[in-house]
Amino acid sequence: MGALLIALALPGILMGLTLIVFSYGISVVYDYPRESEHWLGIRALLEGVKEAILPAGVPIIIIGGITLGVFTATEAAVVATGYALFITMVVYRSLSLDRLVKVFADAGHLTAVILFCIGAAAIFGWILAFYRVPDQLTALFLKYSSSPTVFILLVIVLFSILGTFMDAAPAMIIFTPMLLPVAKVLNVHPIHLGAIVVMTMAMGLLTPPYGLCVLIACATSKFPVAKVLGILSFLLIPIFLIILLCAIFPDIVLVVPRILVPKWV
Secondary structure (H helix, E strand, O other): OHHHHHHOHHHHHHHHHHHHHHHHHHHHHOOOOOOOOOOOOHHHHHHHHHHHHHHHHHHHHHHHHHHOOOOOHHHHHHHHHHHHHHHHHHHOOOOOHHHHHHHHHHHHHHHHHHHHHHHHHHHHHHHHHHOOHHHHHHHHHHHHOOOHHHHHHHHHHHHHHHHOOOOHHHHHHHHHHHHHHHHHHOOOOHHHHHHHHHHHHHHHOOOOOOOHHHHHHHHHHOOOHHHHHHHHHHHHHHHHHHHHHHHHOOHHHHHHHHHHOHHHO
């Protein structure tokens, strides 16, 4: 889990930079208004850094704690949650005790839904394993191709389709164990496979009709979903290109964990 988290750092940076370039291009083409007519200077930059320091502690705790071996992934999540509660309630004072009760209730409800999906997916995965579906899938794939690149590209196609109508956690729990035996036979690194699956399912959170992140963002901002889909189709291009790049060149995914935590790779 820790190696997979670290492995997605470089693809995430590349994806972010590519989205910035695409967003800038779209802004120029459609002549979107500027937030400011000129650069606000170093002082504005430092003010932004100052405001971001405390919230940035959350990813630092998670990634740093796992990388240094201080926490497991679950322990890091608990510590990061405690830190987030501290800065929101004590430092910023943006979360009151009354609202905290509702936050815990919403979190418990959401967690119950996720665990129910995971439990049902685990049962279905066990049934597939009992009937040796992964072994049959391995034999079927090897009958037609023995190329790791072709396999990874087919994984992208599969999870791109699944991401349009299925939640990420059940999809990964059901289908990843079926694909892992094929990956082992073809010498596809499990971290490489996991990173491709995670990135593709993350893209699925933006694709209709089950674009969960899009629906949440539009509901929060009270902005019509239909007006987002047009521009979103352009922004999906760089995301898909980075996924393809990582699929063809596995070192993009594996280089960071090999440098930081070689014992995990």
